[in-house]
Amino acid sequence: MSTPTLPAKDAISDRAIALATRALSKSFGSLAVARNVELNLPVGARYALIGPNGAGKTTLINLMTGMLAPNTGKIFLDGDDITALEPQQRVRRGLTRTFQINTLFAGLNPLEAVMLAVAERRGIADKFWQNIAVHKEAIEEAYDILVKLRLGDCCYQVTRELPYGRQRLLEIALALATRPKVLLLDEPAAGVPQEESGDIFEAVAGLSDELTLLFIEHDMHVVFRFASHIIVLVGGMVFTEGSPAEIAADPGVREVYLGKRKHG
Amino acid sequence: MALTAAITPQAYLQAQSRWHPLEIAFWVATLLPFGLFPNYLSLASQIAIAALFALSLDLILGYAGVVSLGHAAFFGIGAYTAGLFSKFVWGECISGLVVAAAMAALVGYASSFIIARFRHLTLIMITLGLGLLLHEAANSAGWLTGGSDGLQGVEIWPLFGLFKFDLYGTTAYAYSLAVLFLLFLAARRLINSPFGLALRGIRENWVRMPAIGASSRAHIRKIYTIAAAMAGVAGAVIAQTTQTVSLEALSFERSADVLVMLVLGGAGRLYGGLIGAAIFMIARDQFSGIAPQYWYFWIGVLLVIVVMVLPNGILGGLSHIAARWTRK
Numbered sequence: 132m133s134t135p136t137l138p139a140k141d142a143i144s145d146r147a148i149a150l151a152t153r154a155l156s157k158s159f160g161s162l163a164v165a166r167n168v169e170l171n172l173p174v175g176a177r178y179a180l181i182g183p184n185g186a187g188k189t190t191l192i193n194l195m196t197g198m199l200a201p202n203t204g205k206i207f208l209d210g211d212d213i214t215a216l217e218p219q220q221r222v223r224r225g226l227t228r229t230f231q232i233n234t235l236f237a238g239l240n241p242l243e244a245v246m247l248a249v250a251e252r253r254g255i256a257d258k259f260w261q262n263i264a265v266h267k268e269a270i271e272e273a274y275d276i277l278v279k280l281r282l283g284d285c286c287y288q289v290t291r292e293l294p295y296g297r298q299r300l301l302e303i304a305l306a307l308a309t310r311p312k313v314l315l316l317d318e319p320a321a322g323v324p325q326e327e328s329g330d331i332f333e334a335v336a337g338l339s340d341e342l343t344l345l346f347i348e349h350d351m352h353v354v355f356r357f358a359s360h361i362i363v364l365v366g367g368m369v370f371t372e373g374s375p376a377e378i379a380a381d382p383g384v385r386e387v388y389l390g391k392r393k394h395g
Numbered sequence: 396m397a398l399t400a401a402i403t404p405q406a407y408l409q410a411q412s413r414w415h416p417l418e419i420a421f422w423v424a425t426l427l428p429f430g431l432f433p434n435y436l437s438l439a440s441q442i443a444i445a446a447l448f449a450l451s452l453d454l455i456l457g458y459a460g461v462v463s464l465g466h467a468a469f470f471g472i473g474a475y476t477a478g479l480f481s482k483f484v485w486g487e488c489i490s491g492l493v494v495a496a497a498m499a500a501l502v503g504y505a506s507s508f509i510i511a512r513f514r515h516l517t518l519i520m521i522t523l524g525l526g527l528l529l530h531e532a533a534n535s536a537g538w539l540t541g542g543s544d545g546l547q548g549v550e551i552w553p554l555f556g557l558f559k560f561d562l563y564g565t566t567a568y569a570y571s572l573a574v575l576f577l578l579f580l581a582a583r584r585l586i587n588s589p590f591g592l593a594l595r596g597i598r599e600n601w602v603r604m605p606a607i608g609a610s611s612r613a614h615i616r617k618i619y620t621i622a623a624a625m626a627g628v629a630g631a632v633i634a635q636t637t638q639t640v641s642l643e644a645l646s647f648e649r650s651a652d653v654l655v656m657l658v659l660g661g662a663g664r665l666y667g668g669l670i671g672a673a674i675f676m677i678a679r680d681q682f683s684g685i686a687p688q689y690w691y692f693w694i695g696v697l698l699v700i701v702v703m704v705l706p707n708g709i710l711g712g713l714s715h716i717a718a719r720w721t722r723k
Contacts, residue, residue, distance in 0.1 A: 222608035259590035
């Protein structure tokens with residue numbers, strides 16, 4: 132499939148849908164955190180999910196990846212209904228996420244952590260009778276991912292001692308090791324100083340065009356620079372969606388953000 | 396750091412499983428009792444068995460983070476299986492070990508479906524409960540197990556038809572040590588395998604595992620079964636070398652003791668259980684010589700001090716000191 136790097140909305144609208152939700156709803160008691168959410172992520176999309184704090188952005192990722200079960204509605208990956216699948220089954224089908232707060236293996240080094248994810252994907256993680264070093268191809272694959280995310284030089288250093296920015300990159304490296312078709316990034320640059328957050332998004336932008344991406348981000352400069360399409364979520368509902376230009380011009384969106392100024 | 400960054404990832408991973416000179420020294424030292432302490436071979440044999448039992452606990456607790464207070468269940472199953480096997484089938488010991496391991500693995504596998512669903516306190520209570528349950532079952536099934544009198548009539552043939560299990564414990568120690576060493580090699584291979592890495596992943600971050608496509612529960616079921624088999628072998632060896640099985644093999648005290656050994660030595664380091672078992676058993680031997688009723692008091696003191704001063708056990712403390720020393 133030939134895909135331009137930043138396809139316009141019209142160009143992608145008739146492409147295959149990688150991930151879709153239909154009438155997805157979730158509430159905690161009387162608090163509705165997702166209301167009738169309908170999303171369509173075309174293959175190769177670079178979508179941003181924005182919205183004020185508490186809009187339900189992370190909840191939506193939790194629902195799509197199976198970390199939370201929806202009350203009603205369905206989730207489709209490549210046209211297959213995956214609503215009933217366990218999180219790890221969804222990952223094996225190519226739907227992977229990263230976490231807003233580092234959720235890493237603190238006592239492993241990046242090589243071991245990425246190797247673990249690669250081993251799981253290759254189905255060799257249950258081989259208890261072989262030395263790990265015999266799996267040359269898997270090791271090389273893990274190392275290549277680390278190098279791609281500029282973690283090659285610190286891959287033997289235990290994760291808990293890595294600088295925060297490096298840990299954020301490792302989050303992405305772990306996700307890539309699962310060879311996702313759809314990658315959901317929950318604030319990939321959260322907590323990273325602004326001058327470094329560019330690095331992280333450059334790494335994200337450098338990913339394969341075939342990879343379908345949805346990312347949550349608060350920094351509008353980053354959103355407008357990297358997203359081809361923006362979904363605005365407010366109070367668990369899709370408030371509006373459109374191209375960056377459309378969203379920037381939308382008075383309703385401005386109101387939502389100016390009305391509730393606390394974000395970040 | 397600059398030096399290590401120069402080696403290839405494969406060489407790095409290969410180096411993780413290389414034998415350290417201290418390891419070789421350790422295993423050579425295990426032969427010393429034959430020459431130096433011939434009067435303590437029975438104790439040495441008990442230590443080797445306890446070490447194997449602690450090693451099996453280390454696989455689930457130290458590597459996969461599964462806390463158990465009922466690990467004696469598998470030790471006891473192994474002991475009774477080996478004892479009954481010698482009584483009703485034959486007294487050949489290697490086949491006895493295999494049958495005991497299989498039996499313990501079977502029960503381990505069956506219970507692993509419950510174990511893999513829970514963590515932390517719930518898990519401690521479940522393992523404790525299952526352990527107590529089995530203890531009481533063995534107690535009431537006196538027709539089979541001999542109840543509180545212990546299993547009588549265990550008769551073990553000479554090892555390979557040549558070496559009799561004598562009173563001095565020479566054969567017993569050689570046998571226990573050989574079994575320990577072979578299963579240690581297996582455990583060492585396991586923790587350096589892709590599966591061993593997955594276990595460490597579970598210990599480090601249980602929540603993240605599904606997000607990289609891993610099924611933690613399947614891994615836990617597997618390691619729990621393996622650890623049960625290993626504990627079963629430890630129990631079988633004690634039944635064969637002492638030619639009796641007492642209800643104590645299934646007791647809560649045994650589950651607690653093995654946990655203390657592992658914590659003393661340092662969990663998650665393979666040798667922690669071995670060192671812990673040696674210290675625990677020698678301390679028990681010495682302290683009970685001084686004051687038979689109060690020896691647990693001293694174990695308590697030792698445990699409290701070690702846990703307070705060396706949170707990662709004696710081995711953890713030593714490696715910390717060694718790391719500091721080499722950095723200077």
